[in-house]
Amino acid sequence: MSRPVLEVQDIVKTYGEGEATVHALAGVTLTVERGEYLAIMGSSGSGKSTLMNILGCLDVPSSGTYRLDGVDVSELNEAQLALVRNRRIGFVFQSFNLIPRTSALANVELPLAYQGVKPAARRERALAALDLVGLANRAEHDPNQLSGGQQQRVAVARALVSEPALLLADEPTGNLDSKSTRDVLAILDSLNNEGRTVVLITHEDEVAAHARRVIRLVDGQIVQDVRNRPLDAARIREEVGA
Numbered sequence: 001m002s003r004p005v006l007e008v009q010d011i012v013k014t015y016g017e018g019e020a021t022v023h024a025l026a027g028v029t030l031t032v033e034r035g036e037y038l039a040i041m042g043s044s045g046s047g048k049s050t051l052m053n054i055l056g057c058l059d060v061p062s063s064g065t066y067r068l069d070g071v072d073v074s075e076l077n078e079a080q081l082a083l084v085r086n087r088r089i090g091f092v093f094q095s096f097n098l099i100p101r102t103s104a105l106a107n108v109e110l111p112l113a114y115q116g117v118k119p120a121a122r123r124e125r126a127l128a129a130l131d132l133v134g135l136a137n138r139a140e141h142d143p144n145q146l147s148g149g150q151q152q153r154v155a156v157a158r159a160l161v162s163e164p165a166l167l168l169a170d171e172p173t174g175n176l177d178s179k180s181t182r183d184v185l186a187i188l189d190s191l192n193n194e195g196r197t198v199v200l201i202t203h204e205d206e207v208a209a210h211a212r213r214v215i216r217l218v219d220g221q222i223v224q225d226v227r228n229r230p231l232d233a234a235r236i237r238e239e240v241g242a
Ligand code: ADP
Pocket: 015, 016, 022, 023, 024, 042, 043, 044, 045, 046, 047, 048, 049, 050, 051
């Protein structure tokens, strides 16, 4: 078996000191294999964002170890962490986070520009990524010329253009209407079907139902870890209105 994409061992994250100490994560152990589709659920304050920030190398744990794609992240300095974020992780945020007044194509090219990929190759790969999310015909549009659902699809294209080991999405449908939610979830489903590792954070059962595995956080601890049955085709057809 190949090495896991994520190996989290007994991670603790505390904020504050003394009586004001908050145990945002109180000993989380989690392994995610390549090709998994995991939803992290939990009510507000349960530690989802804290875990997401650590998994995304945006923050470090107070104790415990985290290996991403075999690399022990705790041993890396800021510059190395930035490289890991750029190369191994594709982020999708609730609020899209596209650069305004900049075409969809240029937004998607950006991670490749940071990696020093040459303009022609950059353009080709970004167009292919936009094509994958069904937006090749919107490449020259700025974010404000796109619907929320389209903006999030551009964000997904940007997240996957660098071929990351992990696609990490924090409430990716939190700002979308139900039609756009279905569109974005259908894209995540198909990316996972092609073998990509997807971790998404949500508090909605309907969204989590797309994942193949669901963990639930309560007070910074995993209290449940269940495998979903494969989505049945009839239900998917119903959901997409086919
Ligand atoms: P969720 O995303 O599930 O709503 P969070 O991970 O944001 O939960 O927060 C988990 C706990 O840690 C909460 O009690 C929250 O108040 C606390 N917390 C989060 N960030 C900080 C911070 N920067 N300073 C102090 N406490 C924090």
